[in-house]
Amino acid sequence: MKALTYRAPSRMKVMNKPDPRIEHPNDIVLRVTRAAICGSDLHLYHGLVPDTRVGTTFGHEFTGVVEEVGPSVTSLAKGDRVVVPFNIACGTCFYCARGLTSVCENTNPSNEIVGGAFGFSHMTGGYDGGQAEYVRVPFADVGPMKIPDDMHDEDVLFLSDILPTGYQAAEMGDIKEGETVCVFGAGPVGLIAAKCAWLMGAGRVIVVDKVDYRLEVARRWSNAETVDYKREGNAHVVDRLRRMTDGRGPDVCIDAVGCEASGSILQKALGTLMLQAGAATSIDWSINAVRKAGTVVLIGVYGPPFNIVPIGTAMNKGLTIRTAQCSVKRYMPHLLEHIRAGRIDPKGIISHRLRLEDGPDAYRMFARKEDECVKCVLIPNHAA
Numbered sequence: 281m282k283a284l285t286y287r288a289p290s291r292m293k294v295m296n297k298p299d300p301r302i303e304h305p306n307d308i309v310l311r312v313t314r315a316a317i318c319g320s321d322l323h324l325y326h327g328l329v330p331d332t333r334v335g336t337t338f339g340h341e342f343t344g345v346v347e348e349v350g351p352s353v354t355s356l357a358k359g360d361r362v363v364v365p366f367n368i369a370c371g372t373c374f375y376c377a378r379g380l381t382s383v384c385e386n387t388n389p390s391n392e393i394v395g396g397a398f399g400f401s402h403m404t405g406g407y408d409g410g411q412a413e414y415v416r417v418p419f420a421d422v423g424p425m426k427i428p429d430d431m432h433d434e435d436v437l438f439l440s441d442i443l444p445t446g447y448q449a450a451e452m453g454d455i456k457e458g459e460t461v462c463v464f465g466a467g468p469v470g471l472i473a474a475k476c477a478w479l480m481g482a483g484r485v486i487v488v489d490k491v492d493y494r495l496e497v498a499r500r501w502s503n504a505e506t507v508d509y510k511r512e513g514n515a516h517v518v519d520r521l522r523r524m525t526d527g528r529g530p531d532v533c534i535d536a537v538g539c540e541a542s543g544s545i546l547q548k549a550l551g552t553l554m555l556q557a558g559a560a561t562s563i564d565w566s567i568n569a570v571r572k573a574g575t576v577v578l579i580g581v582y583g584p585p586f587n588i589v590p591i592g593t594a595m596n597k598g599l600t601i602r603t604a605q606c607s608v609k610r611y612m613p614h615l616l617e618h619i620r621a622g623r624i625d626p627k628g629i630i631s632h633r634l635r636l637e638d639g640p641d642a643y644r645m646f647a648r649k650e651d652e653c654v655k656c657v658l659i660p661n662h663a664a
């Protein structure tokens with residue numbers, strides 16, 4: 281089969297790889313119909329995730345048609361269309377029993393921190409991802425959700441990751457009616473978190489980024505006010521947010537940026553070294569901007585262990601800090617209803633649909649924020 285593969289930092293290549301096969305009785309093999317590129321893939325692409333091996337296929341947001349079914353699988357049959365959560369979960373361990381599939385104990389047993397995930401290096405189990413013609417899906421009775429007959433794959437594609445992630449961010453913010461929510465990052469995750477903040481009763485939503493066209497999408501699609509930190513000056517972002525909120529600061533701040541945040545003075549001085557040490561600019565801004573006794577939500581991904589975080593400020597302000605890799609599965613049924621009812625249309629953020637063969641260009645464009653790229657979806661030839 282054709283698969284997009286990692287060669288080196290900032291270098292992807294479409295190659296022929298052996299077709300995946302059933303390796304365990306609970307597996308299915310999917311013929312991929314849509315595979316999106318996530319901001320999390322950029323951390324891999326930029327070589328920031330440990331143990332990202334040459335030849336790995338990324339991709340944890342995909343839909344497909346069941347092609348082969350392992351002998352123990354009971355809920356799916358050949359020909360079913362499914363959308364698959366990015367987490368790989370066993371469904372029965374201590375955490376899965378509590379709905380916390382992102383920290384499953386059985387699918388990435390050599391790692392004490394995080395469970396298995398598709399296409400996310402050997403740090404999350406070394407499973408190949410869906411940016412390919414076919415993908416093996418373990419524990420097929422646990423993760424995948426059948427796509428209703430009257431819905432298109434693209435209607436539900438983002439139930440695999442960014443819709444539950446953005447929704448969970450707003451939920452963890454514990455937003456009270458009328459409160460002001462500030463989201464750092466106008467990438468797909470931040471845009472969706474901003475949209476979901478309205479669903480939770482926010483009275484005001486502010487999105488911070490420096491990329492003009494993304495701020496425009498935040499105004500148009502997420503219905504948010506925006507702050508451009510490039511124009512504002514990095515040192516003045518927090519002041520600006522306070523001025524916009526009666527001098528107190530937003531009630532809730534959501535960091536939807538993660539370890540590749542720009543804008544820190546240290547980062548400017550230390551460059552790549554700082555990036556590898558973890559540039560925690562948007563957590564820093566979140567903790568400093570949020571009002572006293574407010575809530576900071578961290579959903580941007582941080583890998584490196586040495587992030588510099590103003591924990592003393594957080595403690596003395598009496599903040600609640602909540603974090604998570606999203607446990608996708610538990611949000612799927614509820615969010616499917618939101619999509620059906622038209623309360624949220626996640627496919628509205630797709631800016632580019634490209635062939636799988638154009639994957640290397642798609643990564644480049646998404647990483648460099650070229651051609652007003654917000655979200656790329658790759659389509660294998662057999663699904664075009």
Ligand SMILES: NC(=O)c1ccc[n+]([C@@H]2O[C@H](COP(=O)([O-])OP(=O)(O)OC[C@H]3O[C@@H](n4cnc5c(N)ncnc54)[C@H](O)[C@@H]3O)[C@@H](O)[C@H]2O)c1
Binds near residue numbers: 321323490538561
């Ligand atoms: N927790 C989860 O389960 C989960 C799931 C999906 C994605 N993520 C993470 O969410 C983050 C965002 O994903 P995405 O797909 O939207 O990525 P993206 O790279 O498309 O968007 C990030 C945005 O942040 C902006 N930015 C950079 N520095 C900033 C700063 N200091 N302040 C404000 N904005 C800044 C960038 O200009 C960019 O527009 C990534 O870290 C990704 O790994 C987490």
Ligand SMILES: [Zn+2]
Binds near residue numbers: 320321341366441442
């Ligand atoms: Zn993702």
Ligand SMILES: [Zn+2]
Binds near residue numbers: 370371372375
């Ligand atoms: Zn489990």
